[in-house]
Amino acid sequence: MEEKYIKHKYDPILPSKDEWPVVKLARERKEFVKKVSENAQGRILKLTSNNMEILKEELETTRYREKLRIKQNPWVVDPDDEGAFWGKVKESLLHASSETSLSKKQREAIYKEILESITSRYSEEIASNFKHQHYKFIRSVVTFGFARLLNAARVKGFRSIFSNQYTLQDKIQITGETDQLRDLATKGTIVMVPTHFSNLDSILIGWIISVLGLPPFIYGAGLNLFNISIFAYFMNALGAYKVDRRKKNLVYLETLKTYSKEAIQFGCHSLFFPGGTRSRSGMIESKLKLGLLSTAIEAQRNNYQEGITGISGKIFVVPVTINYHFVLEAPSLIRDHLSITGQERYYKENDEFSTSYKISKFLVKFFTKGSDISVSVGKAMDVLGNYVNEKGESLDQHGRVIDTSHYFRSGGKVTVDSQREEEYTHMLGRRIVEEFHRINRVFSSHLVAFTAFELIKAKNSKLDLFDLIRLPEEEIFIEYEEFKDACQRVYDQILILREQGLIKIAPHMKRSLEEIIAHGLDNVGMYHAKRPLIRNKKGQIVTEDMSLLYFYHNRLHGYELENLF
Amino acid sequence: MSSKIFSDSSLIGVVGVGSFGTVIANMLAEKNQVLVYARNAEVVAEINENHTAQGKSMHESIMATQDPQQLCESCQTIFFMVPSSAFQDVARKFSPFLQPYHLVIHGTKGLCLDLPEGQSLDEVKNLDRNRILTMSEVLQKETVAVRVGCLAGPNIAKELSKGQPAATVIASKFNEVILEGQRLLRSEKFQVYGNSDIIGVELSGVLKNIIAIAAGALAGLGLGENAKGLLISRGMVEMVHLSRALGGSVKSAFGLAGVGDLVTTCNSVNSRNYTVGYRLAKGEKLPQILDEMEEVAEGINTVKIIKGFLEAADLRAPITENLYRVLFEDLEIEEALQFLMKYPFNVDVDFV
Numbered sequence: 001m002e003e004k005y006i007k008h009k010y011d012p013i014l015p016s017k018d019e020w021p022v023v024k025l026a027r028e029r030k031e032f033v034k035k036v037s038e039n040a041q042g043r044i045l046k047l048t049s050n051n052m053e054i055l056k057e058e059l060e061t062t063r064y065r066e067k068l069r070i071k072q073n074p075w076v077v078d079p080d081d082e083g084a085f086w087g088k089v090k091e092s093l094l095h096a097s098s099e100t101s102l103s104k105k106q107r108e109a110i111y112k113e114i115l116e117s118i119t120s121r122y123s124e125e126i127a128s129n130f131k132h133q134h135y136k137f138i139r140s141v142v143t144f145g146f147a148r149l150l151n152a153a154r155v156k157g158f159r160s161i162f163s164n165q166y167t168l169q170d171k172i173q174i175t176g177e178t179d180q181l182r183d184l185a186t187k188g189t190i191v192m193v194p195t196h197f198s199n200l201d202s203i204l205i206g207w208i209i210s211v212l213g214l215p216p217f218i219y220g221a222g223l224n225l226f227n228i229s230i231f232a233y234f235m236n237a238l239g240a241y242k243v244d245r246r247k248k249n250l251v252y253l254e255t256l257k258t259y260s261k262e263a264i265q266f267g268c269h270s271l272f273f274p275g276g277t278r279s280r281s282g283m284i285e286s287k288l289k290l291g292l293l294s295t296a297i298e299a300q301r302n303n304y305q306e307g308i309t310g311i312s313g314k315i316f317v318v319p320v321t322i323n324y325h326f327v328l329e330a331p332s333l334i335r336d337h338l339s340i341t342g343q344e345r346y347y348k349e350n351d352e353f354s355t356s357y358k359i360s361k362f363l364v365k366f367f368t369k370g371s372d373i374s375v376s377v378g379k380a381m382d383v384l385g386n387y388v389n390e391k392g393e394s395l396d397q398h399g400r401v402i403d404t405s406h407y408f409r410s411g412g413k414v415t416v417d418s419q420r421e422e423e424y425t426h427m428l429g430r431r432i433v434e435e436f437h438r439i440n441r442v443f444s445s446h447l448v449a450f451t452a453f454e455l456i457k458a459k460n461s462k463l464d465l466f467d468l469i470r471l472p473e474e475e476i477f478i479e480y481e482e483f484k485d486a487c488q489r490v491y492d493q494i495l496i497l498r499e500q501g502l503i504k505i506a507p508h509m510k511r512s513l514e515e516i517i518a519h520g521l522d523n524v525g526m527y528h529a530k531r532p533l534i535r536n537k538k539g540q541i542v543t544e545d546m547s548l549l550y551f552y553h554n555r556l557h558g559y560e561l562e563n564l565f
Numbered sequence: 566m567s568s569k570i571f572s573d574s575s576l577i578g579v580v581g582v583g584s585f586g587t588v589i590a591n592m593l594a595e596k597n598q599v600l601v602y603a604r605n606a607e608v609v610a611e612i613n614e615n616h617t618a619q620g621k622s623m624h625e626s627i628m629a630t631q632d633p634q635q636l637c638e639s640c641q642t643i644f645f646m647v648p649s650s651a652f653q654d655v656a657r658k659f660s661p662f663l664q665p666y667h668l669v670i671h672g673t674k675g676l677c678l679d680l681p682e683g684q685s686l687d688e689v690k691n692l693d694r695n696r697i698l699t700m701s702e703v704l705q706k707e708t709v710a711v712r713v714g715c716l717a718g719p720n721i722a723k724e725l726s727k728g729q730p731a732a733t734v735i736a737s738k739f740n741e742v743i744l745e746g747q748r749l750l751r752s753e754k755f756q757v758y759g760n761s762d763i764i765g766v767e768l769s770g771v772l773k774n775i776i777a778i779a780a781g782a783l784a785g786l787g788l789g790e791n792a793k794g795l796l797i798s799r800g801m802v803e804m805v806h807l808s809r810a811l812g813g814s815v816k817s818a819f820g821l822a823g824v825g826d827l828v829t830t831c832n833s834v835n836s837r838n839y840t841v842g843y844r845l846a847k848g849e850k851l852p853q854i855l856d857e858m859e860e861v862a863e864g865i866n867t868v869k870i871i872k873g874f875l876e877a878a879d880l881r882a883p884i885t886e887n888l889y890r891v892l893f894e895d896l897e898i899e900e901a902l903q904f905l906m907k908y909p910f911n912v913d914v915d916f917v
Contacts, residue, residue, distance in 0.1 A: 396709040398660060406665040407711065410741060419740045427711065
């Protein structure tokens with residue numbers, strides 16, 4: 001008997017939308033944006049040690065980079081008045097530095113004024129535009145629309161379009177510590193950190209949060225997604241705030257961090273993709289972007305400083321992995337990855353099949369053919385990576401209750417020590433990566449892709465990765481029996497790891513090995529024009545695209561399974 | 566958590582009253598109230614009543630306890646000064662009482678193993694890096710203390726107790742630990758440097774013990790200063806390579822805890838590791854030497870562990886490997902020396 005996935009309807013934990021933190025935040029949007037802007041200014045002044053010369057330089061650098069960005073990398077979403085705004089900043093900067101009659105105080109005032117104008121512009125830009133009506137609408141569209149598509153595809157017959165036999169939850173399975181998540185969300189503030197493989201993740205996670213009966217989370221979504229108007233609508237409705245990766249200047253980054261920190265302190269459940277962008281290599285993220293993560297730690301410390309020591313001020317970090325048989329963008333992602341890591345060693349070949357694709361086409365394919373997605377929710381941790389019990393109390397490695405505020409204490413008081421918090425952020429990052437590996441669910445497709453790639457690698461042990469990937473595909477084949485033996489070895493090792501709680505497996509992995517292999521071959525990267533792995537007429541295992549095979553293989557990177565070859 | 570814990574914040578804890586622990590406790594006691602922990606009831610009584618620890622004099626204000634809980638609850642900063650062979654046990658004993666607010670600094674120049682239940686070093690085939698723990702890693706694994714630091718450098722207890730000038734390194738990823746260590750230990754006669762590469766500093770202190778045994782052996786053979794210069798320089802190269810393979814940075818090997826400590830230990834008849842090498846060269850056997858020593862020579866265990874690591878990682882470290890054969894496989898020291906003289910080193914320095 002295969003284990004049952006969680007498939008029941010959850011009641012919303014906060015039935016009245018007025019209690020949703022995100023709604024409260026939307027109501028107070030104006031004041032909130034102002035507060036973010038003010039606090040960001042404070043941080044920047046502190047970072048520049050209140051030295052006007054340094055501040056002036058930062059402002060000039062910011063202005064210069066923004067001008068350059070507007071010229072070299074304009075996007076549809078960019079507001080029209082950008083040029084004018086930065087022109088004005090330039091004028092003011094010039095005025096402050098050239099006007100000899102100004103006293104030092106007056107000059108300072110001008111710089112601070114410029115800083116204020118920039119931070120308020122940025123905070124306004126970053127802030128989310130959550131509208132409850134839109135949220136409700138989107139949620140029903142997604143659930144209803146997807147359900148129709150699904151049933152049309154799976155249930156035969158005329159009435160299929162109205163059938164309710166299948167719901168989205170058959171397609172997207174949610175497993176793991178969902179009850180704990182729901183429970184803690186009523187008590188403290190959740191920061192959810194999922195793995196990131198596909199642009200679909202944002203919408204998927206939004207849907208999952210709503211299925212679990214949680215109020216909407218706020219999250220940072222790349223501003224580039226707002227270029228596509230349909231995405232923009234989705235994102236706004238789901239409470240996304242905007243992260244513009246083009247803007248790398250200090251003022252922007254500090255404003256962004258302040259926004260995130262303030263929102264967490266406000267009690268808004270948040271979501272970061274800690275890998276920053278989608279995983280290019282297909283590996284589980286091992287180096288995390290720590291900028292936003294650090295805001296969770298900062299917010300926690302701030303709560304303690306303000307004396308909010310109870311569970312209401314506690315922040316819980318919940319890792320989530322999303323597991324696919326198929327990642328829509330795999331061809332372009334792995335191409336990016338190889339050209340970044342290999343530089344001139346890797347030549348892009350023209351491949352007309354994988355450069356363009358259509359989201360809609362994918363969605364239809366996704367619902368009409370069987371390719372399942374599973375989402376596993378990990379155990380909640382405090383901001384230092386300690387597990388927590390049902391009361392939300394942190395536990396040490398031996399299960400003793402400890403007080404998280406003690407991490408921020410020195411000489412008996414909660415103190416601010418940015419170097420300490422930087423180190424804590426690294427520790428939290430490492431813990432999240434560890435948890436990702438633990439809650440990762442192995443699919444049949446990961447197993448076959450991993451085994452096939454490692455076999456090919458072992459047979460060509462003299463070649464490095466880039467030569468390996470350039471091997472002519474028509475010359476690569478693996479005899480089925482050999483392949484099966486190798487799969488068995490990897491499978492056995494995975495079961496050992498599972499015993500030790502270091503990985504999880506999907507229910508379909510409990511079938512016989514023959515079935516698992518067949519299932520894996522059917523599903524691995526199933527909609528790509530060139531399949532990463534298939535069985536040819538002679539029964540041999542062959543690949544049509546080595547780099548895609550490498551991509552899907554990478555999902556099992558980091559478990560030392562390669563030592564089996 | 567009651568507030569009394571934080572009330573007496575000037576009390577500093579020291580765990581272990583071996584020769585180094587005693588010296589550190591005395592140095593700390595010059596500026597602060599010190600509470601030391603000893604396992605043994607007689608030692609505790611001796612300290613509290615006679616102000617001596619196993620015959621060595623102790624500062625009058627130092628109090629002793631046998632109770633880990635009392636020490637943890639009264640001190641926010643704790644120095645762990647126990648040999649590596651007992652370190653895991655002591656850490657486990659203190660674990661239930663340590664809190665995340667504790668700052669823990671250790672002064673142990675050895676390694677521990679994290680082996681599956683019931684296995685010993687000889688049974689483990691694949692001794693990879695994550696089975697080898699430095700002391701700070703033991704602390705983080707066994708306890709909830711995260712603000713952890715280490716104390717390393719040329720600090721021969723005998724000289725320190727005489728008040729001769731010296732310096733040490735406090736290494737920690739946390740600036741506040743370094744600052745606290747400096748605040749507590751710095752004096753006119755004792756300089757304290759900081760380093761953020763804690764693993765590199767720990768490894769330097771650990772690996773130099775191997776070379777110290779070899780240095781003792783050379784002296785025991787009656788060889789001169791040329792040979793010693795050769796050993797120190799080649800030993801340094803080996804330390805750098807090993808430290809890097811185990812996750813330390815090259816830089817730390819050149820600091821006080823690396824080359825500083827190496828030169829000191831390779832010249833010091835007071836060093837236990839040096840003494841082991843010296844007596845071996847004089848024809849004594851290892852078990853007999855160890856039997857007669859009061860405190861452990863960390864280098865012996867280190868050689869064993871590093872040998873296992875070298876095999877698993879497929880690395881070469883000629884001095885360590887040959888020393889292993891001398892210590893555990895009855896290779897004659899002269900033969901080992903011959904082997905090293907023939908070893909095909911060509912490049913003087915290839916890591917900077």
